[in-house]
Amino acid sequence: MKLENRLRTGPTPSLLVIGHDRTNILLDRRAAVVAASAGILVIILMILAVLLGDFPLTISEVMDVFLGRGEALVRTVVLEWRLPRAMAAVLFGAALAVSGALFQTITRNPLASPDIMGLANGSYSGMILALVFLGGSWPMLVTGSLAGGLAAAAIIYLLALRDGLQGFRFIMVGIGVSAMLASLNTWLLLRVDLDVALLASAWGAGTLNSITPATLIPTGFSIMMLLCLVPAVSAPLRQLSLGDDAAASTGAAIGPARLAAIVIAIGLVSAVTAVSGPIAFIALSAPQITRRLAGTAEIPLGATGVVGGLMLLVSDLVAQHVIPLTLPVGVVTVVSGGLYLVWLLVREARRTT
Amino acid sequence: MTAPPLRSQAATLSYDKRVIVEDLTFDIPAGSFTAIIGPNACGKSTLLRAMAGLLAPAAGQMILDGKGIASLAPREIAQRLGLLPQTAIAPEGITVAELVARGRYVHQRLLRQWSAEDRQAVDDALRLTNVTELADRRVEHLSGGQRQRVWIAMVLAQQTPLILLDEPTTYLDIAHQMDVLNLLHELNAAGRTIVAVLHDLNHAARYASHIIAMKAGKVLAAGSPAQVITAATVSAVFGLETEVIPDPVTGNPMVVPHDTRA
Numbered sequence A: 001m002k003l004e005n006r007l008r009t010g011p012t013p014s015l016l017v018i019g020h021d022r023t024n025i026l027l028d029r030r031a032a033v034v035a036a037s038a039g040i041l042v043i044i045l046m047i048l049a050v051l052l053g054d055f056p057l058t059i060s061e062v063m064d065v066f067l068g069r070g071e072a073l074v075r076t077v078v079l080e081w082r083l084p085r086a087m088a089a090v091l092f093g094a095a096l097a098v099s100g101a102l103f104q105t106i107t108r109n110p111l112a113s114p115d116i117m118g119l120a121n122g123s124y125s126g127m128i129l130a131l132v133f134l135g136g137s138w139p140m141l142v143t144g145s146l147a148g149g150l151a152a153a154a155i156i157y158l159l160a161l162r163d164g165l166q167g168f169r170f171i172m173v174g175i176g177v178s179a180m181l182a183s184l185n186t187w188l189l190l191r192v193d194l195d196v197a198l199l200a201s202a203w204g205a206g207t208l209n210s211i212t213p214a215t216l217i218p219t220g221f222s223i224m225m226l227l228c229l230v231p232a233v234s235a236p237l238r239q240l241s242l243g244d245d246a247a248a249s250t251g252a253a254i255g256p257a258r259l260a261a262i263v264i265a266i267g268l269v270s271a272v273t274a275v276s277g278p279i280a281f282i283a284l285s286a287p288q289i290t291r292r293l294a295g296t297a298e299i300p301l302g303a304t305g306v307v308g309g310l311m312l313l314v315s316d317l318v319a320q321h322v323i324p325l326t327l328p329v330g331v332v333t334v335v336s337g338g339l340y341l342v343w344l345l346v347r348e349a350r351r352t353t
Numbered sequence B: 001m002t003a004p005p006l007r008s009q010a011a012t013l014s015y016d017k018r019v020i021v022e023d024l025t026f027d028i029p030a031g032s033f034t035a036i037i038g039p040n041a042c043g044k045s046t047l048l049r050a051m052a053g054l055l056a057p058a059a060g061q062m063i064l065d066g067k068g069i070a071s072l073a074p075r076e077i078a079q080r081l082g083l084l085p086q087t088a089i090a091p092e093g094i095t096v097a098e099l100v101a102r103g104r105y106v107h108q109r110l111l112r113q114w115s116a117e118d119r120q121a122v123d124d125a126l127r128l129t130n131v132t133e134l135a136d137r138r139v140e141h142l143s144g145g146q147r148q149r150v151w152i153a154m155v156l157a158q159q160t161p162l163i164l165l166d167e168p169t170t171y172l173d174i175a176h177q178m179d180v181l182n183l184l185h186e187l188n189a190a191g192r193t194i195v196a197v198l199h200d201l202n203h204a205a206r207y208a209s210h211i212i213a214m215k216a217g218k219v220l221a222a223g224s225p226a227q228v229i230t231a232a233t234v235s236a237v238f239g240l241e242t243e244v245i246p247d248p249v250t251g252n253p254m255v256v257p258h259d260t261r262a
């Protein structure tokens, strides 16, 4: 290979150097292809999501809306209902997927994810408690959700501390805590007033039905802020996959990187849960699906975000349009994700025995 | 004589409350090829981890280039010292060149992820460890010996004046063991200080300029091969009766165990 070309690729031919010798980033060709393909599908499906429904629209009607024209009803349908919902699906899917990717990277375990390990259930508990004791205002719900997620993480951490963050024990403790929190949530819903219970259980399965611009904008903003922090931790996290000692001795500050990644991951999942309730399995499956599609050694965080967005958007379209009755999107992700989990468990069991 | 790059000052090392290494004081002489020998579980890897700043001593301290290692940031340590740990994980699907490039972490920045120096260092490391032909192969498809050389290449790519290696010759056949030791010798001759945990006493005697013999978390003897590799020390360290004779090839001490068959 000519020297010129070799300087354009990183350590392996699949890594492209973007920029020049003093200022550059490395981009994995395969991960970029996956991200771009998923991105194109996201755009196509978002257009479909705006057009489809009980009140079908044409492309020209939608174009009118964006040009500031069009009937009031059409404007409402597009700007207040369908577009926010589609955008929420993509953003929330990305947030969940990246959150799962961060968990799986720091634990080096494909079974680790905030939904399996009870963080989403913890956020939901926090949300119900906030609803009961602090009233249902949106900032209170978000605070409750965040506090619940952090509390669940702290409980798991304390119970599993002895073995560090690796290994099956951490995951198993997480699954146990998740089950306990799920029963706590059921119990809480039985104790509270009926109207509160109805309100809370609307979120219980994970749904995008209640998305409005008013809830989407602050959540979307928080999610984007958190996602912007991810590139800062991705390099030390990549080292972490070599094992703690090798990572630290190459100069990675593994303690701070791990802590930052956990905080970002919990922040992402709590932001989503506060608005849509616990949407299962995107966080678990999107990172591994993306890694297999891209064929990379580590989970590619950026591509995972796009694939996660695509997965939740598809799930929500299925929930709204394919099945005759309108289901919460969480039901669709649980069913498809459950199959994935069974496959993963079988594969892991085979590998570890 | 320049100051020792690394010294252990009354270091006590423990996991949780269990003390593994107690009150250990020694120097790694500047420019030396130091071998650490001792029976399994005597604390060699634990000591190496502490020397690399990965395990904080419960008492005492490790001094790197005159500064307490606890006061240095991971990046500052990684510019001075590289470590081949006993347990390192190759991520599934990673290629040899990608893994070796991970050794460049300390030289990279958020917006300078790959430079001509990185390329040069990786190429050199691949060549020195004789794995250039394997560059695009997946690490998990390599033999144990090839894999070991790739890990050493990763540490070399870091380009540190001090290199710590935990059992670099494990998994290698005798020819590759000699290759790795010759490589360490060349690096040492070129000015780098090498510290390696070795299990083969004859290798230690032939290649090392300085030997630290440990038992149950204590240093029983430290000094030149002629001072340390004696029948008395080997007996005290390993509980094994041996003859120590001159190596017919180099004249260094050579350990021949007594016949202990029943």
Ligand SMILES: Nc1ncnc2c1ncn2[C@@H]1O[C@H](COP(=O)(O)OP(=O)(O)OP(=O)(O)O)[C@@H](O)[C@H]1O
Pocket: B015, B020, B038, B039, B040, B041, B042, B043, B044, B045, B046, B047, B086
């Ligand atoms: N992470 C850990 N937590 C608790 N105890 C540990 C840990 N790592 C090692 N030990 C214990 O510390 C002692 C010394 O272990 P170490 O790995 O330092 O021995 P070693 O001399 O390197 O042995 P070997 O020659 O078998 O590699 C052993 O009893 C071991 O069980």
Ligand SMILES: [Mg+2]
Pocket: B044, B045, B046, B086, B166
């Ligand atoms: Mg050891």
